[in-house]
Amino acid sequence: MVTTKVPAAPRQSKTLRSPGDRLADGIITGILVLLTIAVVFPFYNMLLVSVARYEDIISTPLYLFPKAIDLQNYRMAVLYPNFVNSVGVSVFVTVVGTGLSLLVTTMGAYALSRKHLPYRKFFFYFVVVTMYFGGGLIPWYLVLKGLGFVDSTWVMVVPPLINTFYLILMRNYFQGIPDELEESAKIDGANDVQILFRIMIPIAAPIIATITLFYAVARWNDWWLAMIFIQDPHKIPLTLILRRMVVDATIDLGNDMMNAMRDAHIQVHSRSLQMATVTLTTIPILLVYPFLQKYFTKGIMLGAIKA
Amino acid sequence: MGVAAKVSKPRSRLLDGDSGLARTVRKFVEHRYLFLLLLPMLAYYLIFNYAPIFNPQTGGILMAFKKHSLTKPFSEWEGVGLKYFEMMWGKPDFWAAMRNTVTISFVRLVFEFPMPILLALLLNEVRRDGPKRIYQTVFTFPNFLSWVLVVGLMRDLLQVNGVVNGIIKLLGGTPYMFLANGSTFSNYAMLVLSNLFKSVGWGSIIYLAAIASIDPTLYEAAAVDGANRWQRVWHITWPGIKSTAVVLLILQVGNILNGSFDQIFNLINGVNRSIIETIDVYIYRYAFQQSMNQSFAAASGLFRSVVNFALLLTANQIASRLGEERLF
Numbered sequence: 001m002v003t004t005k006v007p008a009a010p011r012q013s014k015t016l017r018s019p020g021d022r023l024a025d026g027i028i029t030g031i032l033v034l035l036t037i038a039v040v041f042p043f044y045n046m047l048l049v050s051v052a053r054y055e056d057i058i059s060t061p062l063y064l065f066p067k068a069i070d071l072q073n074y075r076m077a078v079l080y081p082n083f084v085n086s087v088g089v090s091v092f093v094t095v096v097g098t099g100l101s102l103l104v105t106t107m108g109a110y111a112l113s114r115k116h117l118p119y120r121k122f123f124f125y126f127v128v129v130t131m132y133f134g135g136g137l138i139p140w141y142l143v144l145k146g147l148g149f150v151d152s153t154w155v156m157v158v159p160p161l162i163n164t165f166y167l168i169l170m171r172n173y174f175q176g177i178p179d180e181l182e183e184s185a186k187i188d189g190a191n192d193v194q195i196l197f198r199i200m201i202p203i204a205a206p207i208i209a210t211i212t213l214f215y216a217v218a219r220w221n222d223w224w225l226a227m228i229f230i231q232d233p234h235k236i237p238l239t240l241i242l243r244r245m246v247v248d249a250t251i252d253l254g255n256d257m258m259n260a261m262r263d264a265h266i267q268v269h270s271r272s273l274q275m276a277t278v279t280l281t282t283i284p285i286l287l288v289y290p291f292l293q294k295y296f297t298k299g300i301m302l303g304a305i306k307a
Numbered sequence: 308m309g310v311a312a313k314v315s316k317p318r319s320r321l322l323d324g325d326s327g328l329a330r331t332v333r334k335f336v337e338h339r340y341l342f343l344l345l346l347p348m349l350a351y352y353l354i355f356n357y358a359p360i361f362n363p364q365t366g367g368i369l370m371a372f373k374k375h376s377l378t379k380p381f382s383e384w385e386g387v388g389l390k391y392f393e394m395m396w397g398k399p400d401f402w403a404a405m406r407n408t409v410t411i412s413f414v415r416l417v418f419e420f421p422m423p424i425l426l427a428l429l430l431n432e433v434r435r436d437g438p439k440r441i442y443q444t445v446f447t448f449p450n451f452l453s454w455v456l457v458v459g460l461m462r463d464l465l466q467v468n469g470v471v472n473g474i475i476k477l478l479g480g481t482p483y484m485f486l487a488n489g490s491t492f493s494n495y496a497m498l499v500l501s502n503l504f505k506s507v508g509w510g511s512i513i514y515l516a517a518i519a520s521i522d523p524t525l526y527e528a529a530a531v532d533g534a535n536r537w538q539r540v541w542h543i544t545w546p547g548i549k550s551t552a553v554v555l556l557i558l559q560v561g562n563i564l565n566g567s568f569d570q571i572f573n574l575i576n577g578v579n580r581s582i583i584e585t586i587d588v589y590i591y592r593y594a595f596q597q598s599m600n601q602s603f604a605a606a607s608g609l610f611r612s613v614v615n616f617a618l619l620l621t622a623n624q625i626a627s628r629l630g631e632e633r634l635f
Binding site for chain 2: 007020021025028029031033035036038039040041042043045048057061062063064088095103104105107108110111112114116117119123127130133134135136137138139140141142143144146147150159161162167191192193196217221222223227228236239242244247271274275278281282285286289293298
């Protein structure tokens, strides 16, 4: 292929577009629009079913458009046994877990990124090896059990504290910051802790924002740790309640709710209850998503390329 | 960096001629603030990653070679040598899980791996930034949902009275149990499609970034030479992302034993277990659900870890041999 430098020609100017080109554009747009519908439709269906009336779901074989918008299902979802509790647990785990994760990850990543850290290579491999080899599920479980994590809310905070991949992304980012900043701060008498918190963290804001959001989403979404370690129904996070409702299909309304519904002649379809809960669990992610999207491409690339 | 450190601590050490130990200690003292920062991270990895391997109380991975007892301390557990490995070797369901893991990984390589590349190429051909951003926003979002949520969405769509079966009934067919059937094809299709729904957009980002770093003058030159759109994609864009694709392909081959636990665990049931149970789910089942034979679960886990370690290391070596940028 000839790649001689020529005076810049616009890559695709309007005048150069042939009929074939326009046909290609049409096909591409067609495919992408179909894919968009395929991705959006499950969410549309989720909302649709979550606001549907019992009798409409029962009587309509193909329920595609809302016949009525009934928010009762949401009220029932909120009244579901331990729902409110579980939101509290999820919020606690997300806020405290993300905060602690971020603190420990940032500190470790910064220390690992410093060239004057003694035994730097050793510490780095100490971390990286864990991505390749682990003790396995049972030995890991026994360690955590020995530490008293069974039935403790902290099991959702402490064991997943560091994601090695994010740690390395952040280390790479810190490594890319010019040394002069640190050197001049050292001359002014600042120590490493002060340098990290006063100088480096503000500079690393993009990667820190990215990783904050990743950690937050991961904590909010976690159900596995709770499934293994938590028995106490008051300490179960929202995603696990949802899992029992949707995946195990065990819907246990509890006596209070059953009586209340019978007295008020309320009928709620299990599908509507499930979809209302799914919607409520999705909303927080939907709310942070614009911020996530703003940062992730930039953050991931910044971290990865400077390896 | 070393210079900066000496400026703040202007003691001459090099001429002291002290012992190695004293020098080590001094190094630590000199960099005490750095170690302060490092300490929580080291403690974390020691407790949650190294203790499970070397735990003196429960034997760590050595428990795979001992008979697990709830009443006695580890030191008194009876050594059984390779008994649990032999047991594993003789179990048909273990081999079924291994076979499923490898088959599903292979199916994913063929049907899932190319999709983010195709999507990136398609998105790159969208001329206007507005629609392009909308597509990307929509395609990437499901990646941030947990599998519990995604399976929740699927269950409602695919259940007997759901939309998909509603359409089937309307067309005169009989409802199909998409998520509870013994058909290999249908189960694999569900795994592939649901995973694409969740992560194809996210996967395309890395390729879009690779495309963005292609020298735009190449396209200009090609346009001047009269290359059509397809030729530009084939001769410029594709070569620009090929190396990324090769590295990711190799890394995915290295991950062949990582049996996408979250997805499968939320989709598995009595009907499809023999088709989609992967090794991760198998180990979980023996550890927590069935018979509670913890030593057996530890043995299967150790076997998986060792094989997986070898695969990952090989894949990473090959990827780096190709001279590509790696994370490490």
